Amino acid sequence: xxxxxxLILPAAPSLGSLYATxxxxxxxxxxxxxKPAARTVPQVEHRLESLPINxxxxxxxxxxxxxxxRDELPSVFVHGIVFPLAMSVLVRDDFPLPLLGMVxxxxxxTHLAPIAPSAxxxxxxxxxxxxxxxxxxxxxxxxxxxxxxxxxxxxVSTYLARGVFLGERPSEEARPHQEFTHPTRxxxxxxxxxxxxxxxxxxxxxxxxxxxxxxxxxxxxxxAIAHGxxxxxxxxxxxxxxxxxxxWEISFATPxxxxxxxxxxxxxxxxxxxxxxxxxRSGKPHFSGxxxxxx
Amino acid sequence: xxxAAQSIRPAVVIGGNRIPFARSNGAYSHASNQDMLTxxxxxxxxxxGLQGQRIGAVSGGAVLKHSKDFNLMRESVxxxxxxxxxxxxxxxxxxATGMEAIGSLANKIKLGQLESGIGGGVDTTSDAPIAVSxxxxxxxxxxxxxxxxxxxxxxxxxxxPRDLAPNAPGTGEPRTGMSMGDHQxxxxxxxxxxxxxxxxxxxxxxxxxxxAYERNFFDDxxxxxxxxxxxxxxxxxxxxxxxASLKPAFGKNLGAEAxxxxxxxxxxxxxxxxxxxxxxDFARQHELPMLANFVDFEAAAxxxxxxxxxxxxxxxxxxxxxxxRNNLTLQDFDFYEIHEAFAGTVLSTLAAWEDADxxxxxxxxxxxxxxxxxxxLNVNGSSLAAGHPFAATGGRLVATxxxxxxxxxxxxxxxxxxxxxxxxxxxxxxxx
Numbered sequence: 001x002x003x004x005x006x007l008i009l010p011a012a013p014s015l016g017s018l019y020a021t022x023x024x025x026x027x028x029x030x031x032x033x034x035k036p037a038a039r040t041v042p043q044v045e046h047r048l049e050s051l052p053i054n055x056x057x058x059x060x061x062x063x064x065x066x067x068x069x070r071d072e073l074p075s076v077f078v079h080g081i082v083f084p085l086a087m088s089v090l091v092r093d094d095f096p097l098p099l100l101g102m103v104x105x106x107x108x109x110t111h112l113a114p115i116a117p118s119a120x121x122x123x124x125x126x127x128x129x130x131x132x133x134x135x136x137x138x139x140x141x142x143x144x145x146x147x148x149x150x151x152x153x154x155x156v157s158t159y160l161a162r163g164v165f166l167g168e169r170p171s172e173e174a175r176p177h178q179e180f181t182h183p184t185r186x187x188x189x190x191x192x193x194x195x196x197x198x199x200x201x202x203x204x205x206x207x208x209x210x211x212x213x214x215x216x217x218x219x220x221x222x223x224a225i226a227h228g229x230x231x232x233x234x235x236x237x238x239x240x241x242x243x244x245x246x247x248w249e250i251s252f253a254t255p256x257x258x259x260x261x262x263x264x265x266x267x268x269x270x271x272x273x274x275x276x277x278x279x280x281r282s283g284k285p286h287f288s289g290x291x292x293x294x295x
Numbered sequence: 296x297x298x299a300a301q302s303i304r305p306a307v308v309i310g311g312n313r314i315p316f317a318r319s320n321g322a323y324s325h326a327s328n329q330d331m332l333t334x335x336x337x338x339x340x341x342x343x344g345l346q347g348q349r350i351g352a353v354s355g356g357a358v359l360k361h362s363k364d365f366n367l368m369r370e371s372v373x374x375x376x377x378x379x380x381x382x383x384x385x386x387x388x389x390x391a392t393g394m395e396a397i398g399s400l401a402n403k404i405k406l407g408q409l410e411s412g413i414g415g416g417v418d419t420t421s422d423a424p425i426a427v428s429x430x431x432x433x434x435x436x437x438x439x440x441x442x443x444x445x446x447x448x449x450x451x452x453x454x455x456p457r458d459l460a461p462n463a464p465g466t467g468e469p470r471t472g473m474s475m476g477d478h479q480x481x482x483x484x485x486x487x488x489x490x491x492x493x494x495x496x497x498x499x500x501x502x503x504x505x506x507a508y509e510r511n512f513f514d515d516x517x518x519x520x521x522x523x524x525x526x527x528x529x530x531x532x533x534x535x536x537x538x539a540s541l542k543p544a545f546g547k548n549l550g551a552e553a554x555x556x557x558x559x560x561x562x563x564x565x566x567x568x569x570x571x572x573x574x575x576d577f578a579r580q581h582e583l584p585m586l587a588n589f590v591d592f593e594a595a596a597x598x599x600x601x602x603x604x605x606x607x608x609x610x611x612x613x614x615x616x617x618x619x620r621n622n623l624t625l626q627d628f629d630f631y632e633i634h635e636a637f638a639g640t641v642l643s644t645l646a647a648w649e650d651a652d653x654x655x656x657x658x659x660x661x662x663x664x665x666x667x668x669x670x671x672l673n674v675n676g677s678s679l680a681a682g683h684p685f686a687a688t689g690g691r692l693v694a695t696x697x698x699x700x701x702x703x704x705x706x707x708x709x710x711x712x713x714x715x716x717x718x719x720x721x722x723x724x725x726x727x
Contacts, residue, residue: 063429066470184481185548186602187471194457238470238600263548264471268601280548 004126008047009088015204018087022099039166041139042094045126048085051145053117060202067237073115075240075248076233078153079107080203082123082143086157089125089141096130097137097161101219104228105138108249109155112294114242119147132169136162180285182278187264189234189277191226195258199230225255231262231277231287238266239273241293250289254279262286306401307578307585308724311415311694312339313568314520316682317527319420323565326521328357328364331567332371332417335690338518339413339569343583346376351409353383354396355416355569358685358715360387361424367417389715390636391594392416393568393689398592398722400572410577414693415569416686422565430458468715470600475607475715476637480546480555482605483639486646493559493638494538497679500635504676505531512675516694528562528682545637559638564682568690570697585727586697590707592722593617599717604657607640609719610711611647615658617721625664629706629726630671630699632692635678636713644711675699688712693724700726 053073061077062069090099115121122145129140138160145153196210208215209225216224232250240246256262261280266273276288314334317323323331332355340346353372360367368383388395393416400412426432430453437450467474483493507513508525517524543553544560571583578585595613597604610633618625625648633641647653648664655661675695678688689712696708703726710722 184485184602185473186600188473188477190472266601268598268603273601 004043004045006045006047006124008049009085012048012052013084013088015084015087015206018084018091019100019207021091039096039130041096041127041130042089042092044089044092045124046085046088047122047124048082049122051081051121051123053081053119053121055117057202058117061233064198064202065233065237070242071117072242073117073119074233075109075111075153075236075246076229077203078111078115078145079109079155079229080205081121082125082145082155083203083205085123086125086141086143089127090159095127096166097139097159097164101162103160103162104252105158105160106249106251107155107157107228107232108247109153110245110247110294112152112154112245113150114244115145115147115152119152121152122146130166132165132167133160136160136164137166180278180283182263182283182285183265183267183276185263186266187238188280189262189264191256191258191260191262193224193259195226195230196224199227203229205229221255223257225257228252228287231256232289235264235266235275235277235287235289236291238264239275239291241291245294246291247294248289248291250287252287253285256286303405304407305575306404306572306589307575307727308587308589308693308697309571309573309578309583310339310343310586311516311568311570311690311697312336312342313517313687313691313694314338314566315517315523315526316564316566316684316687316691317521317523318682319563319565321421321527321565322521322523323419324421326419326565327422328360328367328417328419328567329371329374331419331520331565332357332367332415332569333374334518334520335415335417335567335569336371336375336377336413339571340376341518342515343571344581345571347378348381349378350381350413351411352400352403353377353381353413354386354400355414355690356385356387356392356396356686357417357419358387358389358392359418359420359423387686388594388720389718390634390683390685390688391712391714391718391720392686393691394592394693394710394712394720394722395594395689397570397572397589397689397693398720401589401592404572404574407574409574411571411573413569413571415567415690416684416688417567418684418686419565420563426462428458428460428462430455434458468599468606474545476545476555476560478599478606479637479639479643480549480553482608482643483554483637484546484549484552485605486643488554488639488642488646490539490554490559491535492642493554494535494556496635496638496641497538497559498533498535500673500676500679501530501533502676503674504529504680507675512698516698526681528564529676529680533558555637555639559679561636561678561683564684566682566684566687568687568694570690570693584701586701587708587724587726589693590723590725591617591621592720593620594718594720596719597717604717605643606715606717607636607713607719608643608647609717610713610721611644611653612658613719613721614648614709614711615654615660615664617723618664621723623723625667627707628667628671628709629703630674630696630708631667632673632677632696632708632710634683634688634692634710634712635673636683638679640713641672689720693722696724700724
């Protein structure tokens with residue numbers, strides 16, 4: 001990654017202004033004569049020193065997820081802190097994909113060591129691996145968080161810009177139809193209509209597709225959907241180990257429209273814990289993932 | 296070694312008393328936990344002439360508890376004619392509360408720390424505590440911490456109208472959000488327990504309880520309360536046809552395979568029960584009966600959160616351990632009192648003990664524990680008929696079994712109680 005230049009942000013950008021920028025970008029893209037989209041991701045990393053860690057927000061987060069209040073930053077809480085930094089990469093003028101309407105496909109995080117709330121953290125984010133997908137274009141967003149010189153948290157988020165094709169359209173492979181048979185449920189989550197607003201109030205992600213049915217409809221969703229990271233946070237509250245590092249990943253299959261009841265299976269295998277969620281009524285798979293403690 | 300610590304002596308079940316159990320929001324709607332527990336204690340005191348006596352300790356609790364009931368047992372004792380210098384303390388272990396209270400008292404008696412003890416429990420789902428919402432609670436707490444007017448206003452500004460919705464307690468597991476019945480429906484299906492088998496067990500419970508009332512078995516085990524003389528859930532005239540006509544109440548996501556109904560699951564119930572325990576010396580000095588020895592008890596817990604085991608299967612594990620410790624087999628009992636949280640719980644537990652795989656891989660045994668003689672199971676009815684006021688069930692079981700053993704004059708009995716949180720307690724009693 002030596003060819004990346006570094007942009008040091010003076011402070012964490014506000015997500016509100018980032019979404020405004022993104023919306024403006026979307027509008028600009030609709031105007032005649034707008035510049036053709038680039039076919040590469042910007043060769044730059046955004047860096048933020050001294051991540052803001054608010055202890056009250058940490059408690060609010062732990063309560064929201066049904067987790068125990070303790071002096072460790074949950075992995076998804078760290079994701080929430082670095083999310084504005086990650087977004088700042090996606091809304092760059094030279095970023096080839098539109099942020100709004102982008103779909104979160106999956107996340108793989110290595111949480112190398114427990115992180116104390118008092119830790120002074122630095123984060124760096126960049127995009128890479130722009131590639132085709134049968135439904136559009138996907139891209140990876142890498143974020144690394146360090147305490148001093150020690151890397152403590154590393155995340156790869158994969159996003160899909162649906163319907164955006166930067167080069168050759170990948171051939172329409174016939175996807176084998178997979179019948180989803182869910183495992184035996186071990187839990188059931190009743191997610192109220194305010195779930196998205198509650199998550200936004202804690203971690204600041206006020207993306208309109210999560211807030212309310214009307215705001216989601218503006219962006220083409222039939223109703224508000226739960227934040228993917230809310231679902232990950234709930235799953236990790238039940239599955240993540242404490243006092244040790246762990247790796248986890250989650251893939252999202254279909255969105256969770258709010259309100260709804262999601263049935264959950266969290267099962268311990270030999271060296272890892274598997275989790276998945278599906279619609280209690282529809283039976284449709286929503287997400288699945290694993291948590292592996294780092295020995 | 297001091298004199299007191301030298302030997303372990305028997306702890307004796309002297310007798311028990313309970314008030315009839317009543318279906319939720321019925322006869323006891325206006326009775327509190329303290330009212331019902333006091334009534335059960337009063338009956339016990341009257342039956343065994345304990346007026347003015349100092350009992351070594353009174354121990355018990357309630358599963359659904361108001362915060363004002365922080366000293367429920369002591370406050371109840373102060374309302375009885377027991378001597379006011381009788382110490383009392385609260386215990387809480389979900390539906391195993393009564394068993395834990397009684398078992399621990401028995402241990403103290405065995406060790407010579409106590410001469411006598413009263414253990415039991417009480418619960419009401421009618422007079423249940425209702426809490427303010429989490430949002431309102433946080434606002435009120437912050438308000439009470441606020442010193443300045445501006446801080447108070449700031450706290451108040453966080454109030455939202457939706458915070459007015461109260462929080463009533465449910466029977467859901469906090470970590471899974473699933474009701475106990477929905478949890479059991481998974482176990483019931485995993486053990487292939489049929490609807491008919493569950494309905495038959497429920498019917499037997501009602502028939503057995505009705506027959507026990509018929510032969511006046513409960514005359515010295517129950518004192519009437521609030522005009523009620525008999526468990527109000529009892530349906531002695533129930534039939535398999537009636538039970539078969541009920542719609543599934545739990546595990547509805549199983550569709551046509553759902554088998555658990557309101558008929559083969561215990562209803563929410565109000566009630567209280569207590570048991571008097573003592574040393575042999577105490578019983579003899581006060582010329583009290585000695586029904587049975589409280590031999591041993593064992594708790595177990597399972598990981599239902601990660602799906603490793605069914606929520607209510609812990610007693611299956613506890614029984615394996617208590618049998619080994621006491622050098623007994625599962626067939627060495629004359630009576631089995633297996634708490635009927637759901638018919639499916641009892642039948643799943645029995646199936647597990649017969650299953651070679653389960654006994655080998657889960658219990659670590661060379662051979663299955665085996666089948667029991669079903670004619671010895673819950674012979675005077677159990678929770679499906681009597682109802683199940685959570686913390687009061689242990690006292691009902693111990694008193695009932697002790698009396699049955701004493702009537703028989705020999706033999707031993709096994710008690711098994713499952714509890715929320717994937718827990719359970721089992722116990723062994725021996726006739727005297």
